[in-house]
Amino acid sequence: MNLSFFDQFLSPSLLGVPLIALAIMIPWLVLQTPTNRWLNNRLMTLQSWFVNRFTYQLLQPMNLGGHKWATILTALMLLLITINLLGLLPYTFTPTTQLSLNMAFAIPLWLTTVLIGMLNQPTIALGHLLPEGTPTPLVPILIIIETISLFIRPLALGVRLTANLTAGHLLMQLIATATFVLTTTLPSVALLTSLILLLLTVLEVAVAMIQAYVFVLLLSLYLQENV
Amino acid sequence: MHCCQPADLTPRLFRVRCGVTMGKAAVPLVKQMLLDLKLIEVPSWTINRLLFPKSTFHAICRGRDAYYKKYIDVKKGGIGGVAMFLMGYVVISYIWGYSHIKNDRWRKYH
Numbered sequence: 455m456n457l458s459f460f461d462q463f464l465s466p467s468l469l470g471v472p473l474i475a476l477a478i479m480i481p482w483l484v485l486q487t488p489t490n491r492w493l494n495n496r497l498m499t500l501q502s503w504f505v506n507r508f509t510y511q512l513l514q515p516m517n518l519g520g521h522k523w524a525t526i527l528t529a530l531m532l533l534l535i536t537i538n539l540l541g542l543l544p545y546t547f548t549p550t551t552q553l554s555l556n557m558a559f560a561i562p563l564w565l566t567t568v569l570i571g572m573l574n575q576p577t578i579a580l581g582h583l584l585p586e587g588t589p590t591p592l593v594p595i596l597i598i599i600e601t602i603s604l605f606i607r608p609l610a611l612g613v614r615l616t617a618n619l620t621a622g623h624l625l626m627q628l629i630a631t632a633t634f635v636l637t638t639t640l641p642s643v644a645l646l647t648s649l650i651l652l653l654l655t656v657l658e659v660a661v662a663m664i665q666a667y668v669f670v671l672l673l674s675l676y677l678q679e680n681v
Numbered sequence: 682m683h684c685c686q687p688a689d690l691t692p693r694l695f696r697v698r699c700g701v702t703m704g705k706a707a708v709p710l711v712k713q714m715l716l717d718l719k720l721i722e723v724p725s726w727t728i729n730r731l732l733f734p735k736s737t738f739h740a741i742c743r744g745r746d747a748y749y750k751k752y753i754d755v756k757k758g759g760i761g762g763v764a765m766f767l768m769g770y771v772v773i774s775y776i777w778g779y780s781h782i783k784n785d786r787w788r789k790y791h
Contacts, residue, residue: 461785466778473777480770483745486753495754497763543767545775545782634787 459627463551463620473547481536505532512674519574519681520674530559531670538619538662542655551623553616560611563673568604571680582679607676611669618665622658629654711736 465472488498509528513521534550541548549555571579583600584593629651636644710722711729718726730736752762775782 461781464781466781468777473774476773476777483741484766486749489754495756496758497753540767540770543771543774545771545778547774547778 459624459631462623462627465547465552474549474552477537477540477547477549480540481533484536484540485532512670516674516678517681520677523674523677526563527670527674530563530673531666534559534615534666534669535663538666539659541619541623542658542662548619548623550615551620553612556612556615557608559669560608560615564608564611564676567673567676567680570677575680579680607672611672615665615669618661622654622661626651626654626658 465474467473485501486498488494488502493499494502505528508531509524512527512531513524537548537550540546541550568579571582583597583604585596585600588596629647633644633647633651636647710718710726713726715723715726730740748762748766752758752765755762
């Protein structure tokens with residue numbers, strides 16, 4: 455039987471239910487709602503601090519019309535960061551390594567921002583296709599280029615998240631396999647590779663958080679243009 | 682004088698059963714505790730409580746709230762509550778994917 459390193463991205467099923475269903479449901483269990491008490495417990499205080507800080511940071515540069523998106527953007531950020539970080543635990547499944555899920559997040563939200571811009575302020579929305587100060591001979595080509603870049607945005611959003619997480623997981627598995635195999639033959643080299651693995655794991659934790667933030671930040675930027 | 686209807690086994694979700702004695706209030710079958718049921722009502726109770734999504738959802742919510750109140754919503758909470766949950770998640774993921782993982786065992790020839 456041929457074992458491939460990509461087998462980790464296949465969602466295993468138990469009694470017909472794939473593990474991805476559990477993995478997507480877990481953030482709902484992890485993230486609790488703070489109660490109406492004056493002082494919550496420590497975990498809720500930390501969570502509330504993080505959510506408030508993040509929402510403030512995200513919505514500060516935005517117009518009032520974009521503030522309607524506060525709930526959905528913060529919820530998306532919490533979901534992505536929880537899914538990404540939980541995927542770093544051993545034997546767990548990371549749903550965001552699946553392109554289908556990330557495109558399902560990216561395309562509807564991007565399309566909503568574009569439609570909001572086109573319906574509410576069509577002149578301004580179309581005006582974004584030509585940056586200010588462009589020399590006249592370049593105008594036709596630049597409009598084509600900007601249109602292409604507009605349509606590539608959801609693809610870039612989805613693929614960025616998928617590729618970063620998939621590459622990270624794959625790299626960790628590769629280096630872990632190398633360490634494991636080298637332990638019996640060349641222990642000193644195995645020690646070096648295990649050090650690399652440790653550093654890579656730290657990097658993966660950072661990447662997990664940053665990629666979730668970048669996804670939501672870019673969406674908020676697209677919203678800012680159109681609102 | 683009490684109204685006494687025979688226990689009906691037709692699958693109707695929230696059938697109200699009249700109390701056998703005068704003092705007992707009528708409680709829907711689904712909302713009764715397991716130990717308060719008559720034997721003949723257990724199968725329909727089980728089907729309603731386990732197979733329908735709404736009941737399963739409420740059961741998960743109750744479980745989550747109980748865990749939260751016991752281990753996390755305490756005066757001086759530490760890492761223990763969250764760590765136990767994450768360990769449980771890892772174990773469940775391992776069990777879930779065992780048929781897939783067992784092919785990755787350390788063996789001489791793959």
